[in-house]
Amino acid sequence: GAVVSQHPSWVICKSGTSVKIECRSLDFQATTMFWYRQFPKQSLMLMATSNEGSKATYEQGVEKDKFLINHASLTLSTLTVTSAHPEDSSFYICSALPSTVYNEQFFGPGTRLTVL
Amino acid sequence: AQSVTQLDSQVPVFEEAPVELRCNYSSSVSVYLFWYVQYPNQGLQLLLKYLSGSTLVKGINGFEAEFNKSQTSFHLRKPSVHISDTAEYFCAVSSYTGGFKTIFGAGTRLFVKA
Numbered sequence: 001g002a003v004v005s006q007h008p009s010w011v012i013c014k015s016g017t018s019v020k021i022e023c024r025s026l027d028f029q030a031t032t033m034f035w036y037r038q039f040p041k042q043s044l045m046l047m048a049t050s051n052e053g054s055k056a057t058y059e060q061g062v063e064k065d066k067f068l069i070n071h072a073s074l075t076l077s078t079l080t081v082t083s084a085h086p087e088d089s090s091f092y093i094c095s096a097l098p099s100t101v102y103n104e105q106f107f108g109p110g111t112r113l114t115v116l
Numbered sequence: 117a118q119s120v121t122q123l124d125s126q127v128p129v130f131e132e133a134p135v136e137l138r139c140n141y142s143s144s145v146s147v148y149l150f151w152y153v154q155y156p157n158q159g160l161q162l163l164l165k166y167l168s169g170s171t172l173v174k175g176i177n178g179f180e181a182e183f184n185k186s187q188t189s190f191h192l193r194k195p196s197v198h199i200s201d202t203a204e205y206f207c208a209v210s211s212y213t214g215g216f217k218t219i220f221g222a223g224t225r226l227f228v229k230a
Contacts, residue, residue, distance in 0.1 A: 032216060043206060044160075044220045057215070093159060097216055103148045103167050105210070105218065109159040 003027055004096050006108035013084055014116055020080045021111045023094030029074035030096035034105060035067075038091040050077045074099065084115040118143045120209050122221035130229050131199055137192040137224045139207030149190040150208040151181055154223075160206070166190065177201070202228045 003026040013019050023033055031052050036044040048058045048069050056069035066088075068080040077096075081088055091112055095105040123138040141147065148167050152160040164175025171183040181192045190207060207221040 034218070043222050046218065049215060049217070095218075102216070103210065104150075104165065105216070107152075107160045107162075112157070 002098065002106045004094065004106050004108040006092075006094055006111050008111060009109065010112040010114075012114045012116060015085055016083055018080055018082045019084055019113060020078055021092055021094075021113075023077045023079070023096070023108050025075045025096040025098070025106070028096070028098045028100070030077075031074065031099045032097040033071060033077040034095045034097070035069060035077075035079050036093045036095070038093060038110075044093060047079075081113065084113070086115045089113055089115045118147075118209060118211060118213060118217070118219050120207055120219050120221040122205075122207055122224050124224050125222065126225045126227065128227045128229060129197055132196045134195050135193065135197050135201075135226065137205050137207075137226065139190045139192065139221055141188050141190065141207075141209045141219075143188075143209060143211055145211050145213060148210040149181075149183060150210070150218075151175065151179070151190070151192050152206045152208060154204045154206065156203075163192070163205075197226070197228045199228050199230060201226060 005024045007022045033050045035047045038044045047062045048056045050056045050069045050071040052071045058064045071077040093110040094108045097105045119142050121140045129135045150165045151163040163179050164173050166173050166183045174180045179194050205224045210218040
């Protein structure tokens, strides 16, 4: 149980294009999902908190117009990187907080984004 | 504000030797504590967690950790490491501060030598 999937697992795109990453909780409902970014040889940094049916809350320094988050259902959150640039290349990891569990989130396998 | 400090960025150790990876945190509210392992080009794998109850928690692959509230620490230990334990290890602290939030430590690279 408590499985989270991400799609795609890796993506390469050209500079200036947009890329959408999906995060799904497969066997539970998640009112809250999180998006993290991890640069090479660094730790995970929280980008935003996504709540179903409402606007995402972004961490300081994260551009909300560049990283669009949609959490339209209790099992799906999407992150769209708009007008991607090479500096957006990173490992993006989502997690989901089950609606019935209050103290543990479950992580997806991550998406490797490379912007050329 | 909440913070997590992993005191060692790299820990080299010989195979079959014991190891301890240190993690200290600061928080003004109750916390939940986690250790994750990350192998190259992969996602996070949960090793163990402290949510409540016994302060000594056992996890997968022979790892264990002890929650010490007075010292605000959650050190990870393994009595005998294997080459396959070579990986990046992250300590994470979750709490409710205006919503559920998790802070990760900077990570410790465990390198097991033959």
